[in-house]
Amino acid sequence: MEKNQAEKTINIKINNIAAKAKEGQSILEATKEIGVNIPTLCYLKGMNEIGACRICIVEVKGTKNLVASCVTPVEEGMEILTNSPRVKASRKTTLELLLSTHRKDCLSCVRSGECELQALCKQFGVEDENRYKGAMPKYRQDCSTLHLIRDNSKCILCRRCEAACKNQHVAVIGANNRGFDTQIGCAFEKDLNEVPCISCGQCIVNCPTGALRERDSCGAVMEAINNPQKVVVVHTAPSIRVSLGESFGLNIGANVKGKMVSALRRLGFDKVFDTDFGADMTIVEEANEFVNRIKNNGTLPMITSCCPGWVKFCEHYYPELLENLSTCKSPQQMLGAIIKTWYAEKHNLDAKNIVVVSVMPCTAKKFEIAREYQSAAGSPDTDYTLTTRELVRMIKSACIDFKNLADEDFDPLLGVSTGAGTIFGTTGGVMEAALRTASDILSGGPQRNIEYKEIRGTDAIKEATYKIGGENIKVAVVSGLSNAVKILDKVKAGECEYHFIEVMSCPGGCVNGGGQPIQPSGVRNFADLKATRAKGLYEEDKNLPLRKSHENPTIKVIYETFLGEPCSRQAHKILHTKYTKRSKF
Amino acid sequence: MKKKISSVKFKGTKEQEAKLLGVINKYKELPGAVMPILQEAQNIYGYLPIEVQTIIADRLDLPLREIFSIATFYSQFSLSPRGKYEVSVCLGTACYVKGSDKILEKVRSILHIDTEECTTDGKFSLTSCRCIGACGLAPVMTINDDVYSRLKPDAVEDILKKYM
Ligand code: SF4
Ligand code: SF4
Ligand code: FES
Numbered sequence: 001m002e003k004n005q006a007e008k009t010i011n012i013k014i015n016n017i018a019a020k021a022k023e024g025q026s027i028l029e030a031t032k033e034i035g036v037n038i039p040t041l042c043y044l045k046g047m048n049e050i051g052a053c054r055i056c057i058v059e060v061k062g063t064k065n066l067v068a069s070c071v072t073p074v075e076e077g078m079e080i081l082t083n084s085p086r087v088k089a090s091r092k093t094t095l096e097l098l099l100s101t102h103r104k105d106c107l108s109c110v111r112s113g114e115c116e117l118q119a120l121c122k123q124f125g126v127e128d129e130n131r132y133k134g135a136m137p138k139y140r141q142d143c144s145t146l147h148l149i150r151d152n153s154k155c156i157l158c159r160r161c162e163a164a165c166k167n168q169h170v171a172v173i174g175a176n177n178r179g180f181d182t183q184i185g186c187a188f189e190k191d192l193n194e195v196p197c198i199s200c201g202q203c204i205v206n207c208p209t210g211a212l213r214e215r216d217s218c219g220a221v222m223e224a225i226n227n228p229q230k231v232v233v234v235h236t237a238p239s240i241r242v243s244l245g246e247s248f249g250l251n252i253g254a255n256v257k258g259k260m261v262s263a264l265r266r267l268g269f270d271k272v273f274d275t276d277f278g279a280d281m282t283i284v285e286e287a288n289e290f291v292n293r294i295k296n297n298g299t300l301p302m303i304t305s306c307c308p309g310w311v312k313f314c315e316h317y318y319p320e321l322l323e324n325l326s327t328c329k330s331p332q333q334m335l336g337a338i339i340k341t342w343y344a345e346k347h348n349l350d351a352k353n354i355v356v357v358s359v360m361p362c363t364a365k366k367f368e369i370a371r372e373y374q375s376a377a378g379s380p381d382t383d384y385t386l387t388t389r390e391l392v393r394m395i396k397s398a399c400i401d402f403k404n405l406a407d408e409d410f411d412p413l414l415g416v417s418t419g420a421g422t423i424f425g426t427t428g429g430v431m432e433a434a435l436r437t438a439s440d441i442l443s444g445g446p447q448r449n450i451e452y453k454e455i456r457g458t459d460a461i462k463e464a465t466y467k468i469g470g471e472n473i474k475v476a477v478v479s480g481l482s483n484a485v486k487i488l489d490k491v492k493a494g495e496c497e498y499h500f501i502e503v504m505s506c507p508g509g510c511v512n513g514g515g516q517p518i519q520p521s522g523v524r525n526f527a528d529l530k531a532t533r534a535k536g537l538y539e540e541d542k543n544l545p546l547r548k549s550h551e552n553p554t555i556k557v558i559y560e561t562f563l564g565e566p567c568s569r570q571a572h573k574i575l576h577t578k579y580t581k582r583s584k585f
Numbered sequence: 586m587k588k589k590i591s592s593v594k595f596k597g598t599k600e601q602e603a604k605l606l607g608v609i610n611k612y613k614e615l616p617g618a619v620m621p622i623l624q625e626a627q628n629i630y631g632y633l634p635i636e637v638q639t640i641i642a643d644r645l646d647l648p649l650r651e652i653f654s655i656a657t658f659y660s661q662f663s664l665s666p667r668g669k670y671e672v673s674v675c676l677g678t679a680c681y682v683k684g685s686d687k688i689l690e691k692v693r694s695i696l697h698i699d700t701e702e703c704t705t706d707g708k709f710s711l712t713s714c715r716c717i718g719a720c721g722l723a724p725v726m727t728i729n730d731d732v733y734s735r736l737k738p739d740a741v742e743d744i745l746k747k748y749m
Contacts, residue, residue: 174650195649585639
């Protein structure tokens with residue numbers, strides 16, 4: 001019944017052209033379908049539908065006031081004008097008013113060129129950015145955390161960050177006070193490092209302006225590159241290859257692995273490795289840890305630990321589940337640790353002179369590298385971590401002609417990886433990779449089935465049961481922390497029989513991470529970023545000769561010559577970590 | 586106006602906390618429970634410091650920031666305690682015309698606090714009000730139930746000293 005209603009079509013007129021729309025659709029969506037866009041600022045589909053900014057207003061015949069098209073459903077016979085002089089004038093005034101309290105330093109703003117406010121001002125012909133003068137609120141920058149900088153002087157109070165943070169079940173930032181005094185902030189105006197923020201960066205990718213940005217490490221990395229005493233090694237997370245191209249005008253989801261590697265060489269990195277190798281390493285350790293837990297009555301369900309946003313979330317909000325977390329370090333940290341121990345030894349390098357840089361889709365990685373128990377060689381496993389956006393800025397500032405670069409390969413040894421490592425970048429990928437290895441161990445030999453399709457796709461919660469080595473293994477995969485909470489509460493209450501759970505904090509996993517290229521709301525609301533980027537990863541996996549982590553040849557050598565067995569004492573020393581209980585307030 | 590956050594040390598008692606927990610239990614299951622709970626919490630403690638809001642957030646399983654945003658949105662809630670002596674300066678038209686803004690300025694500089702704030706020892710708090718109906722006596726300042734009228738800025742210091 002409901003479904004029929006949703007599919008009922010009605011007749012409307014948009015800009016004097018007859019059109020059909022689905023009942024229940026917003027004016028915004030119906031208009032998009034006839035090839036006309038309506039600008040939005042505050043609206044994020046399914047997440048922030050508050051009708052606050054009024055940039056999306058349209059004229060509806062018979063209605064006195066302009067209506068917000070993002071939250072107004074179409075009605076039979078509606079006549080809509082999306083482009084009339086009155087609409088355009090109103091949008092322009094709205095923008096001019098927003099500018100009246102905005103710190104307009106576009107030339108040096110990190111978001112310049114990708115700022116939705118800037119784009120709209122151009123689009124709607126704002127000529128005088130100082131048209132309305134008046135009091136400027138007092139602002140304070142929040143630079144307290146390792147991962148982000150919050151600057152309310154660029155904030156337009158769209159509340160997209162508030163919605164994104166709430167969607168992560170964290171809700172530490174949002175609008176406080178009222179009227180002219182309204183500002184985004186934390187409870188009791190604390191700094192972000194004094195509240196249980198999990199550093200996921202979802203607020204940043206959802207902000208339309210330069211009010212939220214990552215803490216930038218480009219300068220420090222360039223300095224290391226220019227220091228002749230240092231060997232600077234870089235490695236890139238699986239999801240970077242399917243997102244980086246967007247910032248250079250390529251299609252969403254295009255795999256630019258080869259160009260990425262050449263660009264990194266042109267930036268001056270001494271070695272270019274693949275975090276996929278670290279992911280393979282993680283899988284070998286994690287799958288063995290899982291098998292040990294199953295065989296020895298260890299704490300189950302085991303929960304993955306490769307997502308630092310999730311780990312921090314668990315520490316703040318579910319400390320009683322810390323025993324369930326795998327003790328494995330993340331791929332970034334495992335690879336860093338291996339570079340500074342095994343690789344350094346093998347190449348006669350002093351770990352102190354190696355600078356390990358990672359490129360991650362993630363801002364929580366900036367928090368992770370400073371954690372305790374993450375320094376196998378006595379110095380941090382990773383020295384600097386850059387988001388995809390920072391890498392884009394470095395490539396652009398080095399004037400590298402990215403689009404026309406020839407493909408190059410990762411450096412040998414730690415640039416070698418399998419398809420299992422590649423799919424780490426998307427929700428379900430870690431579980432699938434782990435199952436590929438665990439099933440070979442539990443069944444005592446290589447298994448033919450390698451694709452676990454039930455746990456693919458961007459559904460928020462995925463569950464499946466697999467018969468492995470005679471046991472029924474029940475797994476769950478969740479991404480986005482408000483979805484994770486649903487499963488975690490069940491685990492806490494002892495109401496579920498899962499053996500293994502994968503949690504990624506960002507909705508859709510790393511492909512949609514908080515450090516990924518900015519896509520404006522006009523794209524986010526209508527394209528499936530997560531699925532499109534993830535598709536590129538599954539395609540790469542399918543075409544690789546090796547698709548199981550434990551078949552990675554370098555990993556075999558490392559166990560034979562350096563670590564011994566998976567989960568051995570030596571492996572624990574270098575590749576595993578510990579967690580800390582943190583406060584919920 | 587932007588709500589001021591007090592730095593006065595929290596002095597809540599066990600009895601107050603028991604009362605607050607009672608209130609939370611009473612409203613917990615109702616939709617929109619936060620408003621009446623905040624209202625009664627303010628009656629119990631006189632204001633809504635972080636300690637009180639944290640108890641509420643914890644028991645309702647809501648983020649502290651959401652409680653805070655409600656407490657800062659509605660004007661009836663205060664984040665600053667009332668002092669033993671509440672100093673109030675009238676900024677109604679009559680008083681203002683007679684220079685009550687200078688009286689307020691004087692009180693501010695002597696007590697080192699702004700309006701809606703409380704001295705760290707908890708002794709004085711300061712508010713401004715809009716007309717207390719004593720326009721004939723303008724400018725007017727009250728300290729608890731004592732009324733001081735036709736005030737000159739120079740007289741303020743001696744008056745405050747009486748309460749120190
Ligand atoms: S980084 Fe994540 S948890 Fe922290 S404020 Fe932003 S959205 Fe919330
Ligand atoms: S910080 Fe950004 S996302 Fe948050 S309200 Fe301001 S402009 Fe919107
Ligand atoms: S009111 Fe529709 S986009 Fe903001």
